Amino acid sequence: MADMTRRQFLAVTGATLAGSSLALLGFSPAAAIAEVREFKLARATETRNTCPYCAVACGIVMYGLGDAAKNAEASIIHIEGDPDHPVNRGTLCPKGAGLLDFVHSPSRLMYPEYRAPGSDKWQRISWDDALGRIAKLMKQDRDANFVAKTPEGLTVNRWLTTGMLAASASSNEVGYLTHKVIRSFGALAFDNQARV
């Protein structure tokens, strides 16, 4: 027992009250060679963000590895409530407490994919091919179905055969740009999650 390692000592003392009294009896471990492990978040970068779920909009602090230097890839390793935030004051609910697993969900999409008519599988495509094909389909549909005037001669300049549902957790900046682009095309079949 005298040459118990530091780790074994901690395990025993941590586990039982009886164990903790071993030290009083003179069974102290050999001196540690390594330093005490540093607190994991001490070297992390803190970034203020907002929980993307409900509209309480709790403030969150995201802890990331990487110091924002050009060649250091950041990865979020911990998320907790922002104690400065006047609404949630550092707390999070069971939804928000799982946010880290949202960021790293195995369901996250990694690259553009294409499903051909009649197919039962995805195939990977490049951004250039995907956006090129989408823009072409949209222009074809708009040119074929755009209504400039009604039979009665009213100017209406609308495009009804392609529609869009906008997001519910995208930023105001995304929403603003999305609206600006979609209305410039003349689309009216356009809604967001607020409709539901």
Place this chain on the structure above:
Amino acid sequence: MTNHWVDIKNADVVLIMGGNAAEAHPCGFKWVTEAKAHNKARLIVVDPRFTRSASVADVYAPIRTGTDIVFLGGVVSYLLANDKIQHEYVKNYTDFTFIVREDFTFTDGLYSGYNAEKHSYDKSTWDYEIGPDGFVKSDPSLTHPRCVYQLMKQHYARYTPEMVARVCGTPQAKFLQICEMMASTATPTRAMTIMYALGWTQHSVGSQMIRQGAMVQLLLGNIGIAGGGMNALRGHSNIQGLTDLGLMSNLLPGYINLPSENEQDYAKFIAARAFKPLRPNQLSYWQNLDKFVVSLMKAWWGDAATAENNWAYDYLPKLDKLYDMLQTFELMSQGKINGYICQGFNPLAAAPNKAKMNLSLAKLKYLVVMDPLATETSEFWRNFGEHNDVDSARIQTEVFRLPTSCFAEEEGSLTNSSRWLQWHWKGAEPPGEARSDLRIMAEIFTRMRAMYQSDGGAFPDPIVNLSWPYAHPNDPSPQELAREFSGKALKDLADPKDPTKITRKAGEQLAGFAELRNDGSTLSGCWIFCGAWGPTGNLMARRDNSDPTGIGQNLNWAFAWPANRRVLYNRASCDPSGKPFNRDRALISWNGTAWGGADIPDFKADEDPTHGMGPFIMNPEGVARFFARNTMAEGPFPEHYEPFETPLAVNPLSPKEPRALNNPAARVFDDDRKAFGKPAQFPHAATTYRLTEHFHYWTKHVRLNAIIQPEQFVEIGDALAKDLGIASGDWVKVESNRGFIKAVAVVTKRLRALQVDGKTLHHVGIPIHWGFKGLAKPGFLANTLTPVVGDGNSQTPEFKSFLVRVEKV
């Protein structure tokens, strides 16, 4: 929310109805706990289920789903009959004294002007009587038989405690106890807040339920005061912002309705929305509309929007009808929509009647899905057994799935329920090849523009002339866009009172919408957000959480629209002379020369209160409306109509009129009407909802949440379980006329049998969170069951009241 999350702590009474904040908005609900602990507030919860909000309530009352108007109509009737109203408030700040036209009628559940074939009203009689001076006639004595007060009293006399008990299934004693608690806030110094969510919006009469709640609050003088208000608890982090920005079929940014095709003339389009005052000396703030519209058109079309071309008015598409989601899916099911883009939206899961959604999506030529996660919608064409039983080979839709960044990987602002625009910062790069929505939308646009520039096509003008001043045209920055929706001066702006003085130099950001002009010299993409990025910088990024007044206003935290105002209608927190009704919770007051205090006054800053300007400055009357005039589809006063799938054969409020069984002004498509079920076959009332451990259809992709709530279940009450021989843990099949789901049964006392119209009625509770993608155990999309019918005004689907049959598998 008219008020905000922290302000809930100022309430003396809290009503949670049509929502379940403890589970759906847990960190916001803490402020209810705060009010209970430190303000001795009492909490009332009215809900078909004994929720976790109910578990900490002082009083809980059960109610049959879809009957909230009967309950609240009963409250209105109680308050009027017992004279529990804030007299000074209703007399000065509402339309109580106004006289309604003589030809306005209400008989057997129908208002004047009904057209049964069209399921809509000619609303011309739904208005005030106008005097020779052009203003609304009023009777301050309140004795005129057609003044709003008298009409309302008469209308709600039918909503007796007996009727509440019969229709809602709420015990009379509970109902009356709740009436008394609410009535305690009719004094000028006590406040009640109402917190509601989709439990009110997702009904065919959802908008009227909310109006009825607002009417209760007006009678009690609870609108515009600290601890009061009508507080919509929005369900997603930025649906408030996206609605503010007008991402709806019929809107432009800042709650401006798009023109209809009959509005060919720009001046008439403005005039129809720039309401002239209906009473002397009213602000009627929408009179400034042309400033907002011109500034928007300058933001979108820059130099191509000129006075000569009516600020490019022809570039705006004109509506012939509303193309809301339900209308669009109806057209899709008929093969009339070719392409669809889903940006962070999963309609196969989020829209009613999944079977119809599957058929509709399969008729598209192309579908584009932008999302951080692999959603059900993106794989609607793939067979997942009974959870999505389709034949891929027969589905000819081309599908693109584009990976996007998520919150942690982007910068920008979100608008919460409190109307706060809060900036957030980027913490990491998106995974793999994922890109931001900004970059994707921008590149779709620049590619389209390039094709229209080189090849021409249908009306290229609004595309090739769209203002696109971004440093990186394929990747605009959030900062550039925020400055654009906030607004700036395009020329030096001179002081209208002293043209030699320049108040804002060309290129400078504007401090607020009061600086906007109608001559093309200002730009602002969303007038209500104007000032969010002002001359001093990005106010949305402010992080000073100090609260010098102690009532939780936090004026230097982020930016609240409009004008950083935290409590809407706050002028109504003072008596007509400008003194706060409640000195302990004063928001603003009149100091003899100006308005000021703990909030930004929702009023003309230097208006002497003795001149009679009303506190509801957006209304041309200057006061709040009990009588909604022609603004609602169903009628000026909320009236109870049964859900479209109701367990009752007649509407107990209008037993003689079969057309008044359900909302007479709802739009129902033929195929959807045929898909409604009848109580003989589907005897149980069903309602859908969220759980504490999950968010919508997202967190089934999140490991921690998939662990704590892994498997689909439905909740049924003890009594029903006993009738059907079901034990907790048994598998049950829940079926509506549109499809079925199978799930584990949770037998609970939280759903009790109700006595409705002399019969026993059981509710079935259906949590929504499962599907055929993600980490949680695969399950059925709850919207397999739900009917396609929307609220008569908002077209929000009736997810909260429909009929099912439960059986043991």
